[in-house]
Each structure stands twice: as C-alpha cells, then as structure tokens.
Amino acid sequence: MAKSKKEVKNQLDPKDCTACDSTSQMITKARKDGVILHFDRAADMKACPIGADSACCKNCFMGPCRLNPRDPYKKAGVCGATIDTIMARNFARAVAAGAASHTDHGMAMLELFRDVVNGKVLDYEIKDEFKLERVAKSLDIETEGRTPKEIATDLYKQLESTYTQVDGEIPFTKRVPQGTLDTWRKLGIVPRGAMREIMEMMHRTHMGVDQHYKNITKQASRTALSDGWGGSMVSTEISDILFGTPSPINVGVNMGVLKEDMVNIIIHGHEPNLFESMLVSVNEKTLVESAVAAGAKGINLVGMCCSGAEMMSRHGVPHAGNFSSTEAIMVTGAVDAMAVDIQCIKQGLAAVAQCYDTPLITTNTRAHIEGATHVEFEEHNPSACTDEIVIKAITRFKNRRHEIEIPKAVNDGVQGFSHEYIEYMLGGAFRGGYAPLNENIINGRIRGVAGVVGCTNPRVKQDDSHVKLVKELIKNDVLVLLTGCAQIALAKAGFSVPEAAHYAGPGLQEVCETVGMPPVLGLGSCVDNSRILIAASAMVAQGGLGNSIADLPVAGAAPEYMSEKAIAIGQYFVASGVYTVFGVTFPTIEDTKFHNYLFDGLESEGIGKWDHAIDPIEMAHKMIAHIDKKRKELGIDK
Ligand code: XCC
Known part of the structure; x- marks a missing residue:
C-alpha cells in the first residue's frame, strides 16, 4: 500500500524533481492523491556516504567491513583488503551484473531466433533477410546461393559461442578495428565467451582471490567487452533480423x-x-x-x-x-x-x-x-x-473509477537511426574522398561525435542534465548519438526534429540542413549502444581518423545513470577506447590508486578512460576538451 503523504519528509518541489512538465504535473497530482513516488522515496532515503564511495565490503562474513572515505588507507578490512581492492571488487561486480543483464537478454533473443529458424516457434519470422545476410557476411559466413535458413543456422551456431565459448575470441571481434584489437590482445582483454568472463569475474572477486586492483580491472574490461561486443551486439543484430532494422520514423513521445x-x-x-x-x-x-x-x-x-x-x-x-x-x-x-x-x-x-x-x-x-x-x-x-x-x-x-488527468504534451520527432541508416546517410566514400561524416569531421564542420546514454536517477533532476549537456555539445558542433532514457529526455525537450538544428553551432547546423537530419540521432535502447560501437568502427574503417577507436574525436556520457548496466556500458566504452564521463556520483574515492587508474592509467595503456562531473556544462566541456585533444593528435585541429 502507498503511504500517506504526511509520512514523507523532505519532499522537493515537483519542479526541482524533474525537467519534464508532464512528470511534474503527475507528482503534484500524486501528492494530492496521497501516493508515494520514487522522487519521494529518494528524498526520504539518504544515500549511505560510505557505500556511495564504495568504501565498504560485504564479500564475506568476517565483516561487513567499512573504511573511512576521508582517510581510506588508515585501515584495511578484516582479511587485509585495501581500499583499492575493495573498490575494484565492488566496481567489477557491478560490471558483471550489468553484463549479465545484457547478455542474458541477448541470449533470450538468440534462443528465439534458433527456434524460429528450426520451426519450433511459429509466431515470429525473419523479417529482415537483407540484414541476416549482412550480419552473416560480417562473420565470414558464406551467403551466396544459400537459403535464409541455411545462413541463419550457421549464424546461430557462431553467435551461440558469444556466450558459451570457453577459449578463443568472441565472433564480433571481427568487427573491431585492427588498432583496437591489437591493443586488446596486448592487454589480454579479448573476451572468450560471456558466461566464462562473468563466471571468472565473480570468482576473482570472491574473498581471497584477486587482490590487485589492476588485475581486477583487467577482468572487468574483458567482462564488459563480452557485453558490448557480445551480448548487447547479438541482441541488437538478432532483434533487427527478427523484427526489422529501424529507419527514421516520426513518433510522438511524452x-x-x-x-x-x-x-x-x-x-x-x-x-x-x-x-x-x-x-x-x-x-x-x-x-x-x-x-x-x-x-x-x-x-x-x-x-x-x-x-x-x-x-x-x-x-x-x-x-x-x-x-x-x-x-x-x-x-x-x-x-x-x-x-x-x-x-x-x-x-x-x-x-x-x-x-x-x-x-x-x-x-x-x-x-x-x-x-x-x-x-x-x-x-x-x-x-x-x-x-x-x-x-x-x-x-x-x-470499471474506471479514478479521476483522469492526462498531461497534454506530445513531442513529435524523428527516431530510428540504426547504424545501417547512419552509414547510409553519412557514410560511404564517394569520388575517392572520405565518407561525409569523416570528411565533415576532418574539415571541422563537425568537431566530434558524442554518445549520450543512460538512465534517469531521482538523485538528480530528471532529464535536466541530459538536455543541458546535449544542448552545450551541439552548440559546439558535436554531433550527438542517443540511446535509452537519454534519447527520450531529448525527444521530450524537442531536439529530435530537423528544425532543432538551430541549436547547433554553424558547422553542425550546415550538415544537418544539408542532410535534413536533427542534431541528435536516437539509436534505440541500451543494448543498442552496440550500434554506437559499430558506427565508431565504421568511422575508423572509412579512413582519415586513425586506426583505432581510441584515435577518434569521440566521447561518451551518462549524466543521470543509476543502474549496474550503465557501469558495464561505461566500462566497455572505456575498454573500446572511448573517454567516458558519468554524472550523479562515482563509486570511487578520489586520489586513491584505483580511482587514478580508472581516470588516468587506463588511457596510458592505449584504451579510453573514465571521468566524472555533476554539472552538465562542465561535463560537456570535458568532452569537448577530449575531442579537441584527439583532433590535435590527428592533425586536424585547424
Ligand atoms: Fe533502465 Fe533501459 Fe537506464 Fe533507462 S537507460 S533506466 S538501464 S531503461 Ni537503458
């Protein structure tokens, strides 16, 4: 049962809970109706400061052990675990949980695909045979003169190994740019199979196993990559094959x-x-x-x-x-x-x-x-x-018996930018030059590309950071790719229409007007972050921007994240070579070895790095500074 409203302390003004007017209107009505929402529970539940800094460990029953975030090296856990081991293990377990969620989802899609192909499930079918062939070809599966069923059977067998393979490299590593794959091989982080990686991650973070924060992070990268280039990518590709590949479509949101x-x-x-x-x-x-x-x-x-x-x-x-x-x-x-x-x-x-x-x-x-x-x-x-x-x-x-009050807002906009469509719209070299996206990055009309993804979180004002961050990025000529709850936030704020190009800087505005596209491109759900990885690989393949994802003038952000899945996504972007900034809070203590390793050390190993900023404008400028650094390294900083 819902609690009555007088039981909730510290209620915020609805306008401070959310930038979404419809949600604000409903918070007001909920209070009138005496109904408790997550905004109220957040106000009523102070976040534990020790847990927020990841300074506690409950991986065994000699504890739980709590260290002092203000003096983290003063004490160790009962087993002797240092703050760096504790934070790394907690972080790695979040990666494992997030990766497990996406890979289990992807496996469910793959099992459905198997049963459609073998005729056990009759209510679904392969809707996109063109995509089936395209994915099969990307994995070197023969398609010439073969039936869709033959191709699909081989594709199933290969993709199943994304989960079950105990040794070797997962199939979609074939899509990873050579420079990035070389770095992974050097670091020993090419994923084998998702089940193996997640199992090993849980094992290593058990009491008394892996107790070096760098080695724990290495397995966290491998586990996360088995999500991004494994479970999530399988989910996206198989869902496209079964249900159709998205292409731009006008939709109402709100x-x-x-x-x-x-x-x-x-x-x-x-x-x-x-x-x-x-x-x-x-x-x-x-x-x-x-x-x-x-x-x-x-x-x-x-x-x-x-x-x-x-x-x-x-x-x-x-x-x-x-x-x-x-x-x-x-x-x-x-x-x-x-x-x-x-x-x-x-x-x-x-x-x-x-x-x-x-x-x-x-x-x-x-x-x-x-x-x-x-x-x-x-x-x-x-x-x-x-x-x-x-x-x-x-x-x-x-039997409706409750008063009805529906907020009026509906924001029409263009959604459905699959990676195939982005490639069609902005890819494909012509007249011997670079593809339009790369060309426009090289000539500076587009300064770089940002992926803005992830959840909303009642610890911060709903949608507010998403919208402010994206507004600042496009104003500075950064093209923004969106997924998940971030995409919905921007759609509600009216940014998914070509006319929103007027918010963009002059270079990006010109590109948007030429192509007829909005300055933000919505790619779908969280598993569809894999579309961003594929688009980034295509950018490397199209030439002129280096030979690995780490060379690209790109950055990622999740300004209002809340889930373990977001941590897994962040880690696979970082391990793929992307500078990634999270908002809200970050589960580390500044100036510890583990924190510095995530925020600095990883980059020196040739991959990306983490960063944290609560203020969305500061976040945007951190991303732009990184993009400019990459432009300089590429020699395109005119
Ligand atoms: Fe969940 Fe996927 Fe986060 Fe939204 S963005 S709150 S994970 S629904 Ni995916």
Whole structure:
C-alpha cells in the first residue's frame, strides 16, 4: 500500500524533481492523491556516504567491513583488503551484473531466433533477410546461393559461442578495428565467451582471490567487452533480423500519447518479443471489438523505457516516458494495464498500480513482483499472455473509477537511426574522398561525435542534465548519438526534429540542413549502444581518423545513470577506447590508486578512460576538451 503523504519528509518541489512538465504535473497530482513516488522515496532515503564511495565490503562474513572515505588507507578490512581492492571488487561486480543483464537478454533473443529458424516457434519470422545476410557476411559466413535458413543456422551456431565459448575470441571481434584489437590482445582483454568472463569475474572477486586492483580491472574490461561486443551486439543484430532494422520514423513521445477515450496499455522493460506480440494482440479483431463494446474508441498501445525505445524505433509505437516517469504515469488514472518484463522495473510500481486499480502484469519467468499478477509470456504461444493483458486492460477500462488527468504534451520527432541508416546517410566514400561524416569531421564542420546514454536517477533532476549537456555539445558542433532514457529526455525537450538544428553551432547546423537530419540521432535502447560501437568502427574503417577507436574525436556520457548496466556500458566504452564521463556520483574515492587508474592509467595503456562531473556544462566541456585533444593528435585541429 502507498503511504500517506504526511509520512514523507523532505519532499522537493515537483519542479526541482524533474525537467519534464508532464512528470511534474503527475507528482503534484500524486501528492494530492496521497501516493508515494520514487522522487519521494529518494528524498526520504539518504544515500549511505560510505557505500556511495564504495568504501565498504560485504564479500564475506568476517565483516561487513567499512573504511573511512576521508582517510581510506588508515585501515584495511578484516582479511587485509585495501581500499583499492575493495573498490575494484565492488566496481567489477557491478560490471558483471550489468553484463549479465545484457547478455542474458541477448541470449533470450538468440534462443528465439534458433527456434524460429528450426520451426519450433511459429509466431515470429525473419523479417529482415537483407540484414541476416549482412550480419552473416560480417562473420565470414558464406551467403551466396544459400537459403535464409541455411545462413541463419550457421549464424546461430557462431553467435551461440558469444556466450558459451570457453577459449578463443568472441565472433564480433571481427568487427573491431585492427588498432583496437591489437591493443586488446596486448592487454589480454579479448573476451572468450560471456558466461566464462562473468563466471571468472565473480570468482576473482570472491574473498581471497584477486587482490590487485589492476588485475581486477583487467577482468572487468574483458567482462564488459563480452557485453558490448557480445551480448548487447547479438541482441541488437538478432532483434533487427527478427523484427526489422529501424529507419527514421516520426513518433510522438511524452505522456500526452495516452488517450482518455481509449484502452491504454503500457509495455515497459527490455525484451522486444513481448512487445511485438502485444502489437498483434491489440490489433486482434475480437479484442478491438470488445474494447469498443466496453465504450472505448479502440486500444492504445504505448511503450516506456528501453523496449519502448526499440518499438518506437522499429515501428513508430508512441513512447510515454523514461525510467523516472513509470510510476508517475499511473497517476494519470488512464493506464488500463502496465505489462513489464525485465530490468528497470521498480518494485514501487506495484503500490502505485494498486492505488489506481491498474493491473500490473509481470510476464517474464525471471522477474516476478510481489503484489503484481504474473502471466507468463511464452514464445511458443505468445498470444495466450498478450491477449490476457488486453482483456485485463479492457476490464479495467470498463470499471474506471479514478479521476483522469492526462498531461497534454506530445513531442513529435524523428527516431530510428540504426547504424545501417547512419552509414547510409553519412557514410560511404564517394569520388575517392572520405565518407561525409569523416570528411565533415576532418574539415571541422563537425568537431566530434558524442554518445549520450543512460538512465534517469531521482538523485538528480530528471532529464535536466541530459538536455543541458546535449544542448552545450551541439552548440559546439558535436554531433550527438542517443540511446535509452537519454534519447527520450531529448525527444521530450524537442531536439529530435530537423528544425532543432538551430541549436547547433554553424558547422553542425550546415550538415544537418544539408542532410535534413536533427542534431541528435536516437539509436534505440541500451543494448543498442552496440550500434554506437559499430558506427565508431565504421568511422575508423572509412579512413582519415586513425586506426583505432581510441584515435577518434569521440566521447561518451551518462549524466543521470543509476543502474549496474550503465557501469558495464561505461566500462566497455572505456575498454573500446572511448573517454567516458558519468554524472550523479562515482563509486570511487578520489586520489586513491584505483580511482587514478580508472581516470588516468587506463588511457596510458592505449584504451579510453573514465571521468566524472555533476554539472552538465562542465561535463560537456570535458568532452569537448577530449575531442579537441584527439583532433590535435590527428592533425586536424585547424
Ligand atoms: Fe533502465 Fe533501459 Fe537506464 Fe533507462 S537507460 S533506466 S538501464 S531503461 Ni537503458
């Protein structure tokens, strides 16, 4: 049950919780309704300062041991673990958990692909045969004169080794630029298989195993790379093959995509298969008829978070908001069902759903929530689950008894920039010169490229840092690639339209106007960060910008991150050669050996490095300074 509002101390003004007007409006209504949201719980829960600095260890039962972040070398843990070992182990375990999440998601997509290919699953099919061939060719699989089934069977076998291989290099290392791969081989961080790397990471961080922060970090890099160039990349590529490769599409984003006179169903989570089947169910004639019989104009399916971002990119399904809006949207009273699968599903949703009689339906065997209804989603019979979700939503619509208040905002914009589309739009050498993107970087119209990714976090004002950071970057001619909740923040702020080019500096503005593109390109969900890696590899391959990702004038940022997955993503970007800045907080103590190794030492080994800044303008200028450093090293700093 939700607590009454007087039980919450230190409530912030809604305008200080979020830069999203719709969410702010719903926080105000929630307070009127006596409903607690994650903003309130954050205000009520002071973050533990020792944990925030990663100065505690509970990897065995001689502790837990807490060191003093102000004097970190004064004491060691009971086993003698130093602050550097403790911080490195905690960090590495976050990488392992994040990598496990993405790789397990990718493996689920690959298993679905296997069963589609071998005919065991009949409700899905290979939608993009062109992409199937393209991915197969990238892994040296013969495609000439072969049927899609033959190619797909070989592709499955190769990609399965991304997870199960115990020795050797994972298949997508074939896509890594030579200079980057040489560095990985020299450092011993080429991933074998994700299961092996994650297992070894958990082993090494057990009490009394790996107790050198540099060696722990080395395995953290290898584990993270098995996510970025492994599990996540498999997920992106296989989802494109099964469900279609995104290309630019106009979509509405924000809470105004809910419709008072329709049955509103929200899908929130990460695996696109549930959502794909929902699309079929909401168009099922008998279900549409029962919605109409219940007094609705029809069924309105919308997405949230990352599976929402994928469906928005692939099919133009409207998107209602990012992580920090998932509880708040139920306060509209207009959500007739919310179905969830895995990752970023706050347990607090159950209490909020109960306040508004909204069925909260868990669907994945890995993720049940106390207080929610579980209807297992099964690929061999997907409509059994998805039809039931629709029926529950229609029943709730018929019995609606809560006041409805839907914020009006809908921000239309262009989404769906797959790496293939970016290559089509800005790649491909012509007349013997460099590709347009590289050419424009070399001639300085585009200063560099930034990936701005990741979550929202109630410890900072929702969307605010994303928007301020991106605004400053494009003003300085940095082209921005977006994924996940960051992409939704910028869409809501109106940056996903070609007209937003006027926010850009003169060089980037000219490129945007010539191509007809917005100054920010949305690539999809968090696993689609792999599209950024592929785009970066293409930039190296197109020539003129060095021979490794570390040579490129690029930078990455997650200004409002909150999840372990974000740490895994950050580490695979760093290990791939990208300077990466995180906001909010960073789980290390400054001026310790481990901190300095992440923030400095890694770069001297030939890969990228971490940085941290809370202020988004400072963050932007750190990224621009790095981009300028790389331009200088490339000799293109006119
Ligand atoms: Fe989750 Fe993927 Fe973070 Fe958003 S960005 S809060 S991880 S939904 Ni992916």
